[in-house]
Structures are given as structure tokens and as C-alpha cells.
Amino acid sequence: MKILVLGSGAREHAIITSLLSERAGHEITAAPGNAGIAADVPTVALDANDPEVVAGYALDHDIELVVIGPEAPLVAGVADAVRTRGIPTFGPGQQAAQLEGSKAFAKRIMDAAGVPTGRAVQATSLLEAEQALDAFGAPYVVKADGLAAGKGVLVTHDREAAVAHASRWLTQGGVLVEEFLEGKEVSLFFLSDGHTVLPLTPAQDYKRLGDGDTGPNTGGMGAYSPLPWLAEDAVDEITATVAEPTVRQLAEEQTPFIGLLYCGLIVTPKGIRVIEFNARFGDPETQVVLPRLATPLSALLFAAATGALAGVPRPEFRADAAVTLVLASEGYPEAPVTGRPLTGLDAAAAVEGAHVLHAATGADAASGALIATGGRVLSVVALGDSFGEARSRAYEAMGRIGLEGGQYRTDIAARV
Structure with a gap:
């Protein structure tokens, strides 16, 4: 099958890795991809958030399935544009994607469907947000209503911090204040x-x-x-x-x-x-x-x-335990330092049961060396017969990777 995967993160690298593992002869193209993805499949530098550009490329290249990885193309309506051309597309249309694009929309759908969730108040002014914060009490939960790249949620006991978070995101739309669960x-x-x-x-x-x-x-x-x-x-x-x-x-x-x-x-x-x-x-x-x-x-x-x-039968899964660790740049998430070289990736991938999935990686323009280009740089993934084995392999592999100022957690799956 000719498959186009949109996105440039470790998630898309994981999807492509899974598709390649089938050994079914798929012709996979990624747009725009990253340095690690480009080592596995062809990549094309098109704007994944532009519905007409993506639809035109899929038509011109006889794509049989488009898989949309990130949220931004979905909210932009890329799935609608491709689907109306008769090309099978994995990803919701623009309206349905509001489940993620708007927290208020998601709450309305949950309420209408009777889905169990926490109480929430949609605030369009700082006064409304403060009133909701006081009504629910600490810990305070404040969420940006729209897309925020994983940075729109704050959970805190500090009322001033909650108010400041609400104030920041109110400038870009509404916020939701929710009860703490x-x-x-x-x-x-x-x-x-x-x-x-x-x-x-x-x-x-x-x-x-x-x-x-x-x-x-x-x-x-x-x-x-x-x-x-x-x-x-x-x-x-x-x-x-x-x-x-x-x-x-x-x-x-x-x-x-x-x-x-x-x-x-x-x-x-x-x-x-x-x-x-x-x-x-x-x-x-x-x-x-x-x-x-x-x-x-x-x-x-x-x-x-x-x-x-x-x-289709219910999907089946192997019994293995799986652990993934994310390597982030210095300064992430507020101000990640980019452009620093990455080393040791081949040594990391040589650890039994481990592999590396790229996210924010690229090639240095002058030397061609692999560098970090964003906040979350890559994921190290390891499988094992137990969580102890999977964790050991994951941390051994991560320890072989060099990135100045790089940071990662040391307690992933420690309590399992």
C-alpha cells in the first residue's frame, strides 16, 4: 500500500516503524518527517497543515492511505480535504477534531453523551476564571480551551499561579477551570x-x-x-x-x-x-x-x-512490557536550547530490545552531523519480559546518548 504519514515527531516515527515491521512492501512517505524518519523512508518537505497542498500531493502520487499524526493538521481540516478527493484518510475531520481543538466542545459532547467527567466552568474573562477557581478550591486546574502543544494545562495549589495561567491563555481564547480529580x-x-x-x-x-x-x-x-x-x-x-x-x-x-x-x-x-x-x-x-x-x-x-x-477482530497485543524515555533539550519546555549535536544513537540502538525514535532532530547545515532541533528530541523505547528488564534496557540505551544539557526522567515505570 502507498501510505503518506503526516508529522515530524517520535509518534510518527513509531507509526512508521510499526508499518515497516509488517514487511508487507508498503511504500511509505513522511511529510515533513525528521532526520531519523528520513533514514527509514522517503520524506517530502510539504506543509502538513495546508489542506490543499496535502490533498494535491496525495492525488498526484496515487496515495492509498493518508495517516495524520499531529493535531494541528486535523484542526486545520486536512482530513476533510483529502477525504473529499476519495482517498482513505485516518484522522477526523475539522469539526470532529474539535474534541481536541476545544476543551469546551469536548465537555459539551461528554455532557450530551453522558460520559463521566469532572465538573468544569468555561471562562471568557479573568473575573469568571477567578470565581470558578474559588468555587472549586485547591488544587486548581486551569486548561487552555484551544491547542497548546501540551502546555495549556496547569495543576497547582498556588492561586496566583492559576490566575496568571488563566490570564495568559485568555489572551488566546477561553479557558476551562475544572475540579481536581x-x-x-x-x-x-x-x-x-x-x-x-x-x-x-x-x-x-x-x-x-x-x-x-x-x-x-x-x-x-x-x-x-x-x-x-x-x-x-x-x-x-x-x-x-x-x-x-x-x-x-x-x-x-x-x-x-x-x-x-x-x-x-x-x-x-x-x-x-x-x-x-x-x-x-x-x-x-x-x-x-x-x-x-x-x-x-x-x-x-x-x-x-x-x-x-x-x-475486524479486536486488536491483539504481545505480553512484553514496554517503557519509553524522552530525551529533552536544556531549557525545555519554556526555552529549549537547539542546535547541539547528538551522539551515541547507534550504540543506544544496539542495546538488546531497545530502539530509538526521533522527534526534533535534523542535520547541521555545515557538517551534516545530527543535531537537536527542538524541545523533545527523541524517545528511547525498550521491550522486555518484565518491567525491570524493559527499564534496565531503556536506561542503558539512554545512557549511551550524548546531548549537552539533555534532560530525562529517571523514574519512568519505577513504581510498576
Whole structure:
């Protein structure tokens, strides 16, 4: 199959790695990709957020499946433009992508569908935000209503910090003030063709920058899968109470959700609650979910894109434990230092059971050497018969990589 994968992160590298592992002769192109992806498949420098550019490229090159990785192209309507040309597309249309693009839209859909979630107040002024903060009390939870690259959520006991966060994001739209939910977090992905949903396997990510869940929120600093502590019937419960009602509600509103529904959940003393929805594969959870997938990924993506999930068996997963560690640049997330050389990647990939997925990497214009070009630079992924083995391999591999000022957490999956 001729497949176009849009995106340039470790998530897209994980998707491409999974597709290549099928050894099915797929012709895969990535746009725009990164240095690591370019070493595996051809890349093309097109604007992945431009609907007409992407649709034109897919038509001109006889693409049979377009897989949209990041959220920005979805919110920009890229899936609509490609799908209307008759090309199977894995990714929701612009309206359905508002599940991620607007926290207020997501809350409305959850309310209409009867999906269990926390209480929230949409604020369009600082006064409304402060009133909601005082009504809910500490810990305070403030979320930017729109896309914020994983940096729009603040959870804090500091009221002044909460007010400042609300003030910042109010200049770019509304904010949501939510009640604080306490418990263990779960990320669960669902494939959807607009009507049928199929669950993948649960994972847990680490959003705080530092060990012990300290420091600022990030796009994610690591993850692991499966979740031994999660109840055996939890996936079925989430399917029935969260994914199916949400997809059904969107279908009733004539905005079918076709693609990957990311459910960010928390297991509270009162039951499972939704923290957030995303409209695409999560990063870094994808890096630990896809290496455990035994069912061919291409068949699942194509079935979702063509409305054929009802005839597809539930995806199967290997028993291996998977751990991923994210290497970030100095100064991340506020002001990452870029342009520094990366070393030791071949040595890291030589560790048994480990591999490296690139995110913000590129080639130095003068020397051609590999350099870091952004905040989250790469993911080290390792599999093992146990979490102890997977963690050991992951940290051994990470220890072989050199990046001046590079930072990563040392406690990923330590408590499993």
C-alpha cells in the first residue's frame, strides 16, 4: 500500500516503524518527517497543515492511505480535504477534531453523551476564571480551551499561579477551570470508523518534567504499557461508557469521528472519569503501545479509514512490557536550547530490545552531523519480559546518548 504519514515527531516515527515491521512492501512517505524518519523512508518537505497542498500531493502520487499524526493538521481540516478527493484518510475531520481543538466542545459532547467527567466552568474573562477557581478550591486546574502543544494545562495549589495561567491563555481564547480529580491516570486509544470503535491497550504517561512528578507540565517525558494495576474489565467499561457514547454522539451530530480517539482518563474512588480527549495518537504513549501490537497496524488504520471496523477482530497485543524515555533539550519546555549535536544513537540502538525514535532532530547545515532541533528530541523505547528488564534496557540505551544539557526522567515505570 502507498501510505503518506503526516508529522515530524517520535509518534510518527513509531507509526512508521510499526508499518515497516509488517514487511508487507508498503511504500511509505513522511511529510515533513525528521532526520531519523528520513533514514527509514522517503520524506517530502510539504506543509502538513495546508489542506490543499496535502490533498494535491496525495492525488498526484496515487496515495492509498493518508495517516495524520499531529493535531494541528486535523484542526486545520486536512482530513476533510483529502477525504473529499476519495482517498482513505485516518484522522477526523475539522469539526470532529474539535474534541481536541476545544476543551469546551469536548465537555459539551461528554455532557450530551453522558460520559463521566469532572465538573468544569468555561471562562471568557479573568473575573469568571477567578470565581470558578474559588468555587472549586485547591488544587486548581486551569486548561487552555484551544491547542497548546501540551502546555495549556496547569495543576497547582498556588492561586496566583492559576490566575496568571488563566490570564495568559485568555489572551488566546477561553479557558476551562475544572475540579481536581485524584487517582491514577490512564491513556487508552480507540480506533474509530465513525460508528464502530476498537480499543488498543492501555498505557500511562508522565507529563511533569522532573522525577517524582515535579516541575512544569510537558508534552510527556515517558510512558509504559501495559498497566498491571488496572482492573481486567476496565477496557470494556471504558469502551461502553466513554468511547462508544462519544462516537455515537458525534455521529448523531453529523460530525463522524474517523481516526484515533485518545481518552485521557483517571481512576478515582468514584470510578473512571475522563480528563481530556485528543483526536490522534498520543505522544509518548504511542511509542509503547505500537511495539506491543501483534495485529498489523496498516489493516487497522485502513479499516478505520474506510468504514470497515465492524468486520475486524479486536486488536491483539504481545505480553512484553514496554517503557519509553524522552530525551529533552536544556531549557525545555519554556526555552529549549537547539542546535547541539547528538551522539551515541547507534550504540543506544544496539542495546538488546531497545530502539530509538526521533522527534526534533535534523542535520547541521555545515557538517551534516545530527543535531537537536527542538524541545523533545527523541524517545528511547525498550521491550522486555518484565518491567525491570524493559527499564534496565531503556536506561542503558539512554545512557549511551550524548546531548549537552539533555534532560530525562529517571523514574519512568519505577513504581510498576
